[in-house]
Amino acid sequence: MKNPFVVTGVVDDPSFCNRQHEQTELARHIENSQNILLYSHRRYGKTSLILKVLRNLRHVDPLYVDLYGTTSVEGFIKALIKGASILEPKSSRFINLIRETISGLSISFGFDPISQTPNIGASFERQPAAVDIEAVFQLIRKVTREKKIVIAFDEFQEVAGYGSDTFEKDLRKSIQHHDNVSYIFAGSQRHILTLMFNDTKRAFYQMAIHMPLDRISTVDYVDWVKDLYGQAGKTIDEMAIRDVVARCENHPKYVQEFFYTLWSARKIGTEAINAVENTIIEKRSVEFMNVWDSLSLNQKKALKLVAATGGAQLFSAANLDRFKLKTASQVVAAMKVLEQRELVSKNGEYRIFDPVFRKWVKRFV
Ligand SMILES: Nc1ncnc2c1ncn2[C@@H]1O[C@H](COP(=O)(O)OP(=O)(O)OP(=O)(O)O)[C@@H](O)[C@H]1O
Ligand SMILES: [Mg+2]
Structure with missing residues (x-):
């Protein structure tokens, strides 16, 4: 198939x-x-x-x-x-x-x-x-x-x-x-x-x-992927499906791409999943570099801050100091631009919206 x-x-x-x-x-x-x-x-x-x-x-x-x-x-x-x-x-x-x-x-x-x-x-x-x-x-x-x-x-x-x-x-x-x-x-x-x-x-x-339109739920992905593997006479562990979906944070495009790349793997375990994840990050890196290069210094620092903290305690003195940000208002100003560019979103806490971009940024933290 x-x-x-x-x-x-x-x-x-x-x-x-x-x-x-x-x-x-x-x-x-x-x-x-x-x-x-x-x-x-x-x-x-x-x-x-x-x-x-x-x-x-x-x-x-x-x-x-x-x-x-x-x-x-x-x-x-x-x-x-x-x-x-x-x-x-x-x-x-x-x-x-x-x-x-x-x-x-x-x-x-x-x-x-x-x-x-x-x-x-x-x-x-x-x-x-x-x-x-x-x-x-x-x-x-x-x-x-x-x-x-x-x-x-x-x-x-x-x-x-x-x-x-x-x-x-x-x-x-x-x-x-x-x-x-x-x-x-x-x-x-x-x-x-x-x-x-x-x-x-x-x-x-x-x-x-x-x-x-929200993301697709994990149970729906599990049924769908299991079914497609089944139709091809292949098997996949439910845990592996859940692992992939969690890494992609239920993002439809990434889940789809992840399973596309994983399809040829003989043995689906953490090793194969890690390898696919790295391939996907690498494939996007030129695009991410272009985005990164277009940001101001404070915006870059703010992105690192969100990547490192996951959005929690963003304005604490220790966190600001760690990324050499002088004031909370600098962070707020940077976040405003990053939000407008849909790089970060705020739902209670700030987070880098694209899970693959976040993983890429995290490499520099
Ligand atoms: N129901 C779905 N099941 C599985 N994958 C999906 C589903 N919907 C979308 N996708 C994945 O997301 C990708 C983008 O889908 P689509 O182009 O329909 O989204 P969109 O929201 O219109 O995107 P854009 O913002 O670029 O217009 C598809 O290529 C596919 O990988
Ligand atoms: Mg569209």
Whole structure:
């Protein structure tokens, strides 16, 4: 049997572990035409979850819009048109409607060599405006008629960087009166997204049900890994699975990568697990060095302090002295930046968020 685990990309069965509860919850909100804000730290599985749920919907037409890398309103509209073009198998009706309704837009046809699916591109010969956003949404409603639809905007935090004062308001105006439509706003840059949806002055204030996506529980990992080993006629000790999951702190991406690398090991014991852990840290070290080099001296010291203490007694005189930090306020200032960059998070105590990064930093402590 080929390795059932993967290293990169969106996962589906058999590489997809459980998330039953989340799938049910998301599907229920979609069926009820509710808007959902789905957020988590990077690589927790938002895109995989969305696509899995969208694929399994029976009575709702799904539309997936990837906003990653879009930098302008034009980029948003293009991504929306691209996502909408798969609503109809030949998409000709939709494309004709776009051509008739939106002036100054040229459509091109392409073929995605990776997914092996046709796609369409769009470009404006003029500055796109709020009426264009509204027009595309109306066209989508026209094509789907009375059918329920769900429109998932992945990497929605990108819209905060478009540099347009009115875009969020225009978008809200276009979507707020839609019956029979559920919108999913998904993203990972927590502070940007929470600002967009929690700030009373922002257009998307209270526009969606918040659905934070957590890590996957150890018992779910145990069942999943045991099952995949079983299917391949191999065995693995439950203790070994628990050890790996604990080392990865239940982080979906790392657990997946860990088991991918472990798959070829003949004997799975502490030695093999240690070796895989080192390989994973080594593989990331160039990336971590780049992050490290971009930090100020105090931020580096603060990171070491958190790595060494695990967040406890952070401001004690002995700890500050150990890392040559002069005052607690220096640490607080450094932490603020590290939090904004999502390198540390604070849940009661500070901790380095990425377990592999923490292990890498610990090597210098
Ligand atoms: N349900 C799952 N079971 C097992 N592994 C998962 C699951 N969901 C995600 N992963 C792992 O996490 C990785 C990232 O998944 P995905 O791209 O869906 O996350 P994301 O939250 O959308 O990430 P990003 O923040 O980069 O957009 C996958 O490559 C996979 O290794
Ligand atoms: Mg994603």
